[in-house]
Amino acid sequence: MRRFICLISFIILTGCSLNPKDLVGTYEANYGESTEQLTLKADGHYWQVIWKRKGSQAKQENSGIWRIMPVKDFPDRLTIIFYDFLSADHRKNDSKEQNFTRTNFITACTKLFNSIECSIDEDTGLYYVKQ
Numbered sequence: 001m002r003r004f005i006c007l008i009s010f011i012i013l014t015g016c017s018l019n020p021k022d023l024v025g026t027y028e029a030n031y032g033e034s035t036e037q038l039t040l041k042a043d044g045h046y047w048q049v050i051w052k053r054k055g056s057q058a059k060q061e062n063s064g065i066w067r068i069m070p071v072k073d074f075p076d077r078l079t080i081i082f083y084d085f086l087s088a089d090h091r092k093n094d095s096k097e098q099n100f101t102r103t104n105f106i107t108a109c110t111k112l113f114n115s116i117e118c119s120i121d122e123d124t125g126l127y128y129v130k131q
Contacts, residue, residue, distance in 0.1 A: 018111040020068050028127035029120055034088070038128055042046055042078075048086055050100065062086045062098065066071050069106070077110045080118065 027038045029064040042086040064084035072077045085105035107128070109118040121128035 017075065018109065020078060022111060022116060023068075023078065023080070023109060025116075026131045027116075028131055029126060029128045031088075031120070031126050035108070036128075045072050046082060050086060060086065062102075071108075073131060074108070079106060079108050081106050 021029060024040050024042045027040070029036045029038070032123040033053050035051045037049045044065055044073075046064055046066045049062075050060045050062075052060065062085070064082060066080050069079040069081050077124065082105040085103055087103050087105050088100045094101050107118045107120070109116060114130070116130040117127040120128060125128065
């Protein structure tokens with residue numbers, strides 16, 4: 001029984017550690033009528049593409065800089081700040097057309113086994129999911 005508990009503890013601890021290099025890649029989010037793709041590059045730049053209607057060719061593109069912010073109280077997550085980011089009020093899902101504003105955006109990223117998620121709005125359960 002002790003070996004089983006040790007094995008489970010090892011799997012949980014190693015499966016949840018998040019390395020900053022793990023963040024690089026492409027993420028996707030779907031909300032309301034919009035789909036968003038976010039690419040984090042190793043050089044500290046990001047590329048953001050938003051399709052305001054699913055399946056539409058009409059899109060809005062944006063790029064900027066991202067940086068990791070240290071969080072002492074949560075060693076299992078990494079916090080990122082995006083500068084000059086396009087963001088929407090996702091609590092207004094009753095609207096078919098999202099309005100995006102340019103802002104600095106902070107998100108917390110976590111890893112559970114091979115899946116990485118970065119929160120868009122934890123209250124509404126919206127996340128970017130690494131592809």
